[in-house]
Amino acid sequence: MTQDTTQQHTAPETTPDRVEAAARAAHAAAPALAALPPTVRAAALVALADRLAANADDLVATAMEETGLAEARLRGELNRTAVQLRLFADTVLDGAHLDARIDFADPDFALGPRPDVRSANEPVGPVLNFAAGNFPFAFSVAGGDTAAALAAANPVVVKAHPGHPRLARQTAALAAAALEEAGLPTGTMQLIEGQDAGVAMLRHPLVKAASFTGSLRAGRLLADIAAARPAPIPFYGELGSVNPVFATPGAIAERGPEFAAGLVASVSGSAGQLCTKPGLVFLPAGHGLDAAIADAAAAVGEHRMLDPRIAEHYTAGREAILSAAGVRFIAPGSIRTDEHGQGWATPTILAVPLDVFRPHPDALLTECFGPIAILVESPADTDYADLLETLFEGELTVTVHRTDREDITALARAAARRAGRVLFDGWPTGVAVTPAMRHGGPWPATTNGGTSVGTAAIARFLRGVAYQNAPADVLPAPLRDDNPWGVPQRIAPAGESAGWGDRARA
Amino acid sequence: MTQDTTQQHTAPETTPDRVEAAARAAHAAAPALAALPPTVRAAALVALADRLAANADDLVATAMEETGLAEARLRGELNRTAVQLRLFADTVLDGAHLDARIDFADPDFALGPRPDVRSANEPVGPVLNFAAGNFPFAFSVAGGDTAAALAAANPVVVKAHPGHPRLARQTAALAAAALEEAGLPTGTMQLIEGQDAGVAMLRHPLVKAASFTGSLRAGRLLADIAAARPAPIPFYGELGSVNPVFATPGAIAERGPEFAAGLVASVSGSAGQLCTKPGLVFLPAGHGLDAAIADAAAAVGEHRMLDPRIAEHYTAGREAILSAAGVRFIAPGSIRTDEHGQGWATPTILAVPLDVFRPHPDALLTECFGPIAILVESPADTDYADLLETLFEGELTVTVHRTDREDITALARAAARRAGRVLFDGWPTGVAVTPAMRHGGPWPATTNGGTSVGTAAIARFLRGVAYQNAPADVLPAPLRDDNPWGVPQRIAPAGESAGWGDRARA
Structure with missing residues (x-):
């Protein structure tokens, strides 16, 4: 986030009016996106992966010009980015990340009659993703943080990295079109550019979480801004490491x-x-x-x-x-x-x-x-x-x-x-994109120990909601008795509670 | 956290030396506590529940004097506190909160040969819990936050609420003894008193997370302190609500x-x-x-x-x-x-x-x-x-x-x-203690949307660690092939990855 006076490209700064419009569009898209069935959201992630693959020649050419990275590395990274989107598509369909729990009512509960209580994770709301410079695909516009936030059913605003502005715009245009054609609401994927625009968006009350990959100095600055908001939001920063x-x-x-x-x-x-x-x-x-x-x-x-x-x-x-x-x-x-x-x-x-x-x-x-x-x-x-x-x-x-x-x-x-x-007996570079992978660690590796690689990355963009004695027709799909999305439901049947702790009694 | 000039009791402030000693003792206890098998940690939680129940008459008498709450309410609350500890004992044994994942090596992976990657949640480290005044049992020394932090295998330092200092000391002494007799290391449960001591502990580098239940003003103050540390830590505050x-x-x-x-x-x-x-x-x-x-x-x-x-x-x-x-x-x-x-x-x-x-x-x-x-x-x-x-x-x-x-x-x-x-069609007071319950919400209900009731509360005090190509004998128990703790393991077998995203293809 230091002022860059040496860079040759002059990326236009997104104006305050457009920052405001982007925040409102993301906010407006959120309920419709959250209401879509997982099949539609997963298919959209796959469509985005396909779109990136279909445009690999163009994207890699731009990336080579802007970053100086080698073609083979960039093709591999684009492939990895597509695989990551597909992995999150499977995560969406699987539904384990929703942590659906059903505790049926229990009239005989030890502490008095217990209501029907059910809980599941829901999308946190619009997510701001600060793209990284060193992975123009895998940690940029359509990279891991974006994939995880979308998989969690959140609209995403990406703050472009100034190191590859043309590639950022190219990717964002492809992504927005692919997602919209797949049935996701307008406003699901937006791009903003410039340091001031990024900070303004981070401070915007309609933004509910942010992610970042970059330097300790910039990350600390942004983490402090997120924490100092009138309504603080979680800031998931990956700030660097010596990797002994x-x-x-x-x-x-x-x-x-x-x-x-x-x-x-x-x-x-x-x-x-x-x-x-x-x-x-x-x-x-x-x-x-x-x-x-x-x-x-x-x-x-x-x-x-x-x-x-x-x-x-x-x-x-x-x-x-x-x-x-x-x-x-x-x-x-x-x-x-x-x-x-x-x-x-x-x-x-x-x-x-x-x-x-x-x-x-x-x-x-x-x-x-x-x-x-x-x-x-x-x-x-x-x-x-x-x-x-x-x-x-x-x-x-x-x-x-x-x-x-x-x-x-x-x-x-x-x-x-x-x-x-x-x-x-190996080397830490070349982070494998697999469900169990973690790319995180205690401060200052990250701001909070979360991971930005692997399917657990989705947890950063979810929040739990409990429903008590809800009528069947207002329960969200993951909590219904008929389980229309077929997600894992953790059910604590009535009466089981009587045995709490007994398994552990010495 | 406002200076209280009207209160009649004069709680002694824990000295800076004792704050330092408590932080060191908690830090020293952490590895031994984390290494204990879940059976021992679960039995310790049950022993603590039993100890509270066995001392109900004494504890309730002190609580009545100090808080003015009615006997029936306090007996009910103590019972709830014991049930909560038993619930977390079952959670410890169950092991789902560890989110154990195993991705076997895959020589044919689309992005090149993939290593063996396994991940699971581990304890975050010493937890500081600011006790609440309105629930002298359920949200105080042996209350929900303490139960969740202990269940996650973390040492706990409780900052006593000044509204019930004698009860806090009585409970802490019972708890420390019960846990130690059950085989948990010395330093697993400690009490500190006084506002300055609480803030000093919140700033202590050996403390890795904090929880709080109280006012928006005090909670914001503490959240800002946690965020401004040289190494920020997560601060889980429940700050209040109008509950429309x-x-x-x-x-x-x-x-x-x-x-x-x-x-x-x-x-x-x-x-x-x-x-x-x-x-x-x-x-x-x-x-x-x-x-x-x-x-x-x-x-x-x-x-x-x-x-x-x-x-x-x-x-x-x-x-x-x-x-x-x-x-x-x-x-x-x-x-x-x-x-x-x-x-x-x-x-x-x-x-x-x-x-x-x-x-x-x-x-x-x-x-x-x-x-x-x-x-x-x-x-x-x-x-x-x-x-x-x-x-x-x-x-x-x-x-x-x-x-x-x-x-x-x-x-x-x-x-x-x-x-x-x-x-x-009910009323929000009387939060049921059940696995699916959530006591949280977006800011300012809580600092970060976590829950302090229900078994998902344990997630606040865990962090994920991945192991890549680890020799069998250094893998933590939840990630071993022979699964000695019998926890749920999410296994992605080699070859499955080839189909990523195909399920979602339109």
Whole structure:
């Protein structure tokens, strides 16, 4: 959200009048959208996925121009975005996210006659989604947050990322048309542009939740605005992470070269501009991997960074790391700026002994968005679990490389307390789009521990409502005895309550 | 959270040193508590319920002295509190709240080989619970928020309500002993006292979530503190509500006298000091219920209010309502202060025509905590749904009295958008403790739409963690193939993903 003076495109700012109109249109669409049967809403998500796939050539061409990302990466990302929409279509049909509960009336209840009580999740209302710059498809206009909010039956207003304004408009137009043709109300999908417009929409009383992927600084600013509203709203921000990796002596002894190659690939992919890029790697001193890492890094070509502002931030962050005391180059890497202001980088891998790093880790513990990583060379008997709990607060991922001969239980438990995802013998980049996946973690990884990947992401955009002694004809479909949507209903029959707690009696 | 100068007891403030020690003790207890099997944690909740029941005579005697609430009400509330603990014991054993998901590895996945990904909810960490004054058992030391946080396997620090300090200490001592004897770690349940101590604990970095039941003013203050921390934490506040009631012409014609009696009972029970007390009642002009309401109100004896501060607030709030233009007395009611500073009240029921109320509703739309309600006499053709959406923002409850001959679908849908619970042909006070119940609603009913009653309340104190390619022996129990805790596991087998979205294809 910093003022960007170097960017070459000049995205038009959505005017206050149009922000107001967009908020009202989203609000007006909400009841009709919520009333549609899941079959229609799921088919609309699939139609959107199909529409994106059918326009892949055009979309990828625009994305390449605007972001500098490689064609293969962008095609893969678009495919992932479509798969994500299909996954949420299945989620909509499945209905487990509605958490439908039915407690029949119980005249013999221990606390006196109990009414019929039923509850289910309902859409929270219009959602504002701040698109990210580094995933122009998967975390942008039709990305994960949008898919989750739509799946929850909420209208979505996307605040376009200034890094790819033409792609944002192209995607939004395709999406709005696809959803409307599939029977969703006008106003279900809208785009706004510009920082002031985004903040105005975040403050708008008709907006009921917001999501964001970006920097800690911008995310904190927006989270504070959401919390300070006369009526605060939940703000789901994914703010970044250092993603520490811990490699045991056994793992390095057993698979050193493979580890080196995997590390360089994970650090340099997409020029390191990924939220899950591993920034700090703890491994045994005397690992002997310098040459393998340097060779792998030297084989990586120059990659354009997303935009001049990111290149500028990366240059400054890299400088700060390079100037820290006791840092040793393994792969020096490079960053240069071309005549258009664009940055071009090759991967930088450094090393520092644990005893130098540990007393003043601040400079090295800050996320540096780009192709850089620091190896922290640690004595073989280092207690990684203690190190993790001492140094880290909240991370998207913690990675452990180990062998079956080593007991890493304590490290795994510590990692689970600090991160949204704990992974083993792999690399955190390339987040799989699967129902159980989580992309989140304690502050500052996210503002509140929610996930923005995986089908549990839908929970952020729902709220529960209970109905007491409701006439059958006003109950929402998921709570009716005849269950017309066929959703899972959790039924507590009369009388069962008498046994509460008995199962647990010693 | 206002400074209370009139209160007679002088609760000692927990010192900063003891706040620090309590935070550390809770933090230290967290991993051991989380590692206990559900059978042990469930049995501990039941042991706590049994301990409360076994000490009912002592606890109720203290509560009567400190709160002025009637013995029958307090015995009922203690029973409800025990039932709530047992309900959460069953929830712990059931395990559905863990949302365990297993996606097996899939080498043929559309986006490339997919790793084994599993996720489940884990405890969020130490929870701070600000006890309420009006439910010295059910929303205090061993009340709903504590039960939910313990069920989620979190250590709890309760900030005692100054209205019942001796009862708070008595309950906390019983609870800590019962839990520890049941095998839970020391530090699982602790009590702190005093406003400064509560705020210091809310700011403490080792506290990971907080809950609160009380006034909008205090709740907003605390919510802002939680949001402004260097590392913000979720703050689950239940801040109050006017709880509008809408009665159709048919309902009044069919069951007028029953309606009048129910209304007076709901407004006057516990001297109206309930979050769900109906404060505004919309009903047809010419309802003819004045005499029935006046007679029922006249039959209600004087009831002591909880403490001098609440009596003072009630006196001022009632004055403001009485002085509003166009207000007519149906039952005048009374409030007086005795020689100990305690307030004694009888129910006040007023009426105002809709056309007088509607243009400047502010004075009458604010919650007035005590035995007072305002009837808004409305023309028979009034669009209640529109009225509800125009006047109200977020409510704990909306109540509809209707007949089968009237179509109230639009009103019910509007109510669901504004409230956490919609009830029909009944009264919102006396919240049933059942799995599907919800006690929450959009701001300002709550800070974030969560519920503090019903088993879904546990979700506030959990966070999801994903494990990728984890060795079997480090997976938490709910995610193991052999499922030692016997929890529901949602398994997406390899290959199924190929069909994503196909079910929804038009």
